[in-house]
Amino acid sequence: MLVALLAIMIGATILSGLVTIYYDVPRQMGAQFRSYGANMIFTGTQELFNMEDVEAGVRHIKASELVGVAPYRYETVRIHDRPIMAAGTDMDGARKSSPFWKVSGEWPKADGEIMVGKNVADTFRLREGDSLIATFAPETDGDEIILDNEMTFIVTGILDTGGNEEDYVYLSLDDLEELTGEETTLDVCELSVSASADQLTAYADAISNNVEGINARLVKRVTQSETAVLSKLQALVLLVTIVVLALTMICVATTMTAVVTERRKEIGLRKALGASDASIISEFMGEGLLLGGIGGVFGSLLGFVFAQVVSVSVFNSSISFRFGLLPITVIVSIIVTGIACMLPVKSATNVDPALVLKGE
Amino acid sequence: MFLRMIRGAMFRQWKKMAMIAFTIALGASLATAMLGVMMDVGDKVNQELKTYGANITVVPKDSSIINDLYTIEDNESTGSYLLEEELGKIKTIFWAFNIVDYTPFVSAQSTLANGAPVTVTGTWFNHHMELPTGETLDAGITNLRTWWEITEGKWLDEQADDNRDVAMVGAAVAAQNDIHAGDTLHIEGKEASKELYVQGIFDAGDEEDSAIFVFLDTAQQLAGLEGNIDSIEVSALTTPDNELAEKAAKDPSSLTVKQYETWYCTAYVSSICYQIQEVITDSVASAVRQVADSEGEILEKTQLLMILITILSLIGAALGICNLVTASVMERSSEIGLMKAIGAHNSSVSGLVLTEIVLTAIIGGIIGFFAGIGFAQIIGHTVFGSSIAIRPMVIPIVAVLVVVVTLLGSIPAIRMLLNLRPTEVLHGR
C-alpha cells in the first residue's frame, strides 16, 4: 500500500509542480525579458511634455507591473567647444528601465555628477573622477557662439551600451534645468513594463486616449520579439509538462496495477467468502480512490514546494500557492488511480476463486 | 541452468517483465527526451532570440562621435568608412558558423522634393552570397528587423527586383510627407539625385521610422560613397559571458596564452568582435549590450529552468521505477523462499534477481531511448520548428541512469530477500 501511495504522490507532485511552473513561466520569464529595456515610450503630442504628464500616464499602469520609468530631456551642450548631446534623466529610473547599461564606475547620485558615454570619454580622454566643463549655447549669432551658461561636473561613470547612448552624456534633470536655465520639459519617456503584449497595447491605448499631452507607443523591436520568444518558451514548458505528465501517469498506473495484481489472492478469498463482484470492485476502488486523494493532497503540497524551489533558484522570486490547483491535482490523482485499479481488479474478479486460493 | 532460469523468468512470465520493462522504458524515454531537449534548448532559444536583431555593431575605428550625431552636424563627414569589398570576410572568421546574419549600412543625408531633409539608408535586404565554403547565405535586414510592420506594400527583394531604384519609407517620414506605396519620390542627394519608386511603408516603432531604406548602391550613389559603408550590424550566436570574457573584452593582451586560446575558441561576444576586427580593416566591433547581455541572461534562465524540470522528471521516473521493481520483487517472495530452502545462498538468489532486472532494464532502456528521441523531436518540431540534436552524451547518461536507478530500486527488495527466512513463506501463506 505504501508503494502505491508513494507512486501516487510522485505523480501528483510532478503534476502540481509542473503546472505551477507552466503558469508562472510567462510572468517570471517576462520579468527576465525586461533586461531588454524599455518596451513603451511616451512622446509629447505637442512636441514636449512634463513630469506631470508622465505621472498621469503611469497611473494607468499597475504598480506591480511597472519595472522602471526613465524620462529623458535632450539638449545639445558644448564640451571643449564640441557639441555633445546631453540627456537629463532620473538615474534610478534609467537604471531600472535599461538594465543592460554597463557602467564602469558609479551612477551619478548627487547634483553636479555626470555619466559620459564611452565614445565621449574616448574623445575627451575622460576617466572616472575627472571633471568636465559643459556650456550651454542656446543660440548662435552669425558665426559667433554666445555662451549662455557654464557648469562643472564630476564624471562618476562611463557608459558602455554598444548603441548610440555611448555618444551622450547623462546628468540629472535638475542639473540640466540649471544648465539650460529652462524649465524641465521632456522629449521622451521610456518605460519598462512587465506585461503581455496584449496588456501593453491596452495600456498604451488607454494612456494615449486618456492623458492629454502624451502619446504612448510600444517599442516594437522589444515587444514583438518578446512575444515571439516568450510564446515559444511557454509552448516548450507546456509540451514538456504534457510529456512528463503523460509518462508519469502511466508510471503511476503500472505501479498501481502491480500492487493490485499482487492482491489477487485476497480478491479470490473474498469471492470464496461470497462477496459479489460489485462489492469487491467498489471496495478496491474505494481504497484506490482514498489513496489517490491522500497522495494527491500530499503531492500538490510537495509540488508547490518544488515549484517554489525552481522559482527561487532560477528567478530569485517566490510564487504564490495556487489553491485552484489542489482540487485539480487531487481529482486527476483519483482518476488515474481509479483507472489503474479498474483493469486489474476487474480481471481479478473474473478469476475462479478456487484457482487463486490454491496458489495459481 | 542459470541461463535457463533467467530465460524461464523472462519468457514464461513475460507479462510481468513486460510491465517492468514498460515502466523502465517510460522512465528512460522521459530521461532521454528531457536531457535531449535540455542540452539543445540553449541553441534553440539562442536562435529564437535572434529576433531581437543584431548583437554586434561594427564601425570605423576613428569615426568621430560627431559623425554619429547627425542631428547636430548635418553634412559634415569625417571621411572614415569601412570597405564594402571586405564584407564577405566576416563569414571567414573562426566563429563564421555562428554568424547568423549581418548587413552593412550607409546613410546619405538627402532632401525630398518638397525640401524636407531625410536620411536615406542603404543596406542589404536579402543579399545573396556564395560563401567560399560552398554554402549560401541570404543576409540583410529582412531577417534583422523582424519587428518591422509593413503597413503598405511589401519588403524590397534584392533577388527579384530588376528595378534598383526602389525604396521603403519609414512610417514617420511617410506620414509627414504624405507618401504611400506606389508613389515615386525625387530624392536629392549630396552627389546625385534619383527617382525612387516606393515599394513599401514600414512601422519600426523607433527612430528608423524617420528614414528611407534603399539598396546599398542607391544610397552610395546619392552620397557619393561608392564602395564605402558606415557600419555593419552582425547577428551572432554567442555564449553567455563569464569572467574570462569580461577580462578579455577589456584587453585581450592581458590574458595568458592558455586563457587567450580558451577565449578565442569560445563563442563569447567579445571574441567574435575581436575576430571581426581582425578581418575588417580599421574597424571597431562592439557588443550591443541591450541584445547581447539580455540574450545571455535569458539563455541562462531558460537552461536552468529546463535543468530543474529535467531533474524533477528524472527523480519522478527514478522513483517510479524503484517502486515497481520493489513491488515486483516482493511479489516473488515465496519463490525465493523456496530457492533458499532448497539450498540457494543469498548471493545466488540476489544474482538471479538482479540479472533479471538488469536485463529487463536494458531492454526497457533501449526501447525507451528511442521513444525518448521521438518525444524530443516532437517537442523540437512543435515548439521550434526544427529537430532537436540529441547529443551523444545523452546515451551514456541515460544508460548509467537506468542501470543505477534500477539497481538502487532493487536495494530494498534485495535487502528483503536477504533477510527473508524460508520458513516465513513456505508454510501455508
Add this chain to the structure above:
Amino acid sequence: MGKDKVKRMSLLELRNVSKIYGDLHALDKVSLQVEKGEWVAIMGPSGSGKSTMMNIIGCMDKPSEGEVLLDGIDIAKETAKNLTNIRRDKIGLIFQQFHLVSYLTALENVMMAQYYHSIPDEKEAMEALERVGLADRARHLPSQLSGGEQQRVCVARALINYPEIILADEPTGNLDEANEEIVVDLFRRLHEDGTTLIVVTHDPEVAEVAQRTLVLRNGRLDHETINPNFTGHIKLS
C-alpha cells in the same frame, strides 16, 4: 561413552529442544532420535509444534534451547550460511503447497535443486522424474500439471541430491485420495531404497504406513507408537 555411541548411531537426535516465542513454548524440551533408514511420522493437532519441529529439523530455524544433532553436527551452533549448506546437502524438502517455480518446467524445477547443490545434470533429473512416473510431463509448466503431479515433481526434486533425510510437511494435505495413494507409494519405495523419511501429517492413514508415529501435543512429545501394520523392511543398525 554410552551417549557417544548413541550419537554415532543416530542420524538425527534432538536433546531437550525448546523453541520459545515470547511466552509461547512452541516446543518444550522435546527429545527424539531418528535412525538412518527409518520412516517416522509426526502427528498432532494444530499448534502442537509440528511445523516448528519441522523447521528446526529442516535447518530453516534454530532452537531456543537444546541440541539438534544431524549426522553428528549440532545445527544450533551453525551459522546461517552453513545451515544453508547442510540443508542443501542432507535434506530434501516437500511442502503442502508444493512450491514449484511457476515459470520453470517440471524438469527445470528439479534441475534447479541440482544447480544450487552442485551441477545441473539433465539426464539425472530426467531419471528422477521417471522414478516418480512423470517422464512424459517433464517439459510441462507447473500450471499445466495436476496437484498430484506437482507433488510428485516435488518428490523428485527432494530426492535428486540423494539427501540423508527427506522431510515432508503435510505432503498429502492438498491432494485427493488417488493422488495421496500415489505419493504414499512413492514414500514406500523411497523407504525401501533406504532413504530416511520424516513425514509431518494430519492424516492418520498417511501416518500409519510409517514405521513409528510420534504424537506432539502442546509442544511436548505426547506419546510414540510403533506401527503394527508396517509392511516395509525394518533396517535398524
